[in-house]
Amino acid sequence: MANRERLLQTLTDLIRIDSPTGEEDHIDAEITSRLKALGFQVHHDSFNNIIARSDGSGEPVLLSAHMDTVEPGRGIRPQLDGDTLRSDGSTILGGDCKAGLSIVLEAIVSVRESGDSHRPIEVAFTRAEEGGLVGVHHLDFSRLSARQGVVFDGEGECNRISVAAPSQNVVTAAIKGVAAHAGVEPEKGLSAIVVAAEVLTQLPLGRIDEETTSNIGRIEGGLKRNIIPEDVLLDGEIRSRDNAKLDHYSQRFRDVFADAGSRHPDASISLDICNTYQAYSVTESDPTVQMLARALAHIGLSPRLEATGGGSDANVFYENGIVALPVGIGVRNFHTTRETAIISEVLQGAELCENVVRGV
Ligand SMILES: [Zn+2]
Structure with missing residues (x-):
């Protein structure tokens, strides 16, 4: 089971590692060591995006998020107020996309802890997403075999699925x-x-x-x-x-x-x-939407399919034959000093991710 305290610890640990676009080496090192400790084979492509995999049974699934943040994003001091994590007001929080990274890590830790079988997992953590999807444009797609996946990089609750983007x-x-x-x-x-x-x-x-x-x-x-x-x-x-x-x-x-x-x-x-x-658009009957709907049903949520005006790594995954849809990561007010992460919603994201990995 995804664990709230452990997830919160991971999230605040990652938030405290500065990673404005172009300066992702430190967060990369932290995530690489965590993935290796979880038994993943971790590879870096020519742009130093992280591509990691773990064997499993069934159809492989791609889990993705980005490592960089916007500015002002240095020396962030996360503060917990009830269920809400925010910065001290002088910087962004960096929940975009550290909540996404934390969700993926917590889901993997949780499923590993259970000892249960899971789908083959492919992880792509990109650099320079905020610089205009630069990292994903350089991603070594030859290392990915998954045709379905999830991009943990959306605003709000995890049942918000971006099924169309410009x-x-x-x-x-x-x-x-x-x-x-x-x-x-x-x-x-x-x-x-x-x-x-x-x-x-x-x-x-x-x-x-x-x-x-x-x-x-x-x-x-x-x-x-x-x-x-x-x-x-x-x-x-x-x-x-x-x-x-x-x-x-x-x-x-x-x-x-x-x-x-x-x-x-x-x-x-x-x-x-x-x-x-390039734009993408999928319908309710798309296998990735169905996969997310099943995973959400297990935590008592129903999917909200949304068309967005923003682009994300998902656009480039789609161009390369992978339907990996963005979902909410419990974060609001992206790219502002008012950015917040609602911990109970981030936790639901980890539960969703775990269900996807388990192949429910
Ligand atoms: Zn983002």
């Missing part, structure tokens, strides 16, 4: 105007900031429809108050669960930038729109 196109634009002294000869300049502003008022941004969103999340440009700004960089994205809409709005973006270019022949605009991950 594709994402990343949009990067560089606008080059003409620099000039702003007081002496502004007529010789062309402000890249003004061109960017025109573009921004024309782009379809925000929530476009129920399954489509777009955003320009970062803008950089200009040098000094008294120089007509020559360079502006725009960094954004378009997402949709419908690839036809993704293509449509990507074309709208191209048209808006092209229009701005034709209004300002002295400006040069380079626009790059590239896909970073």
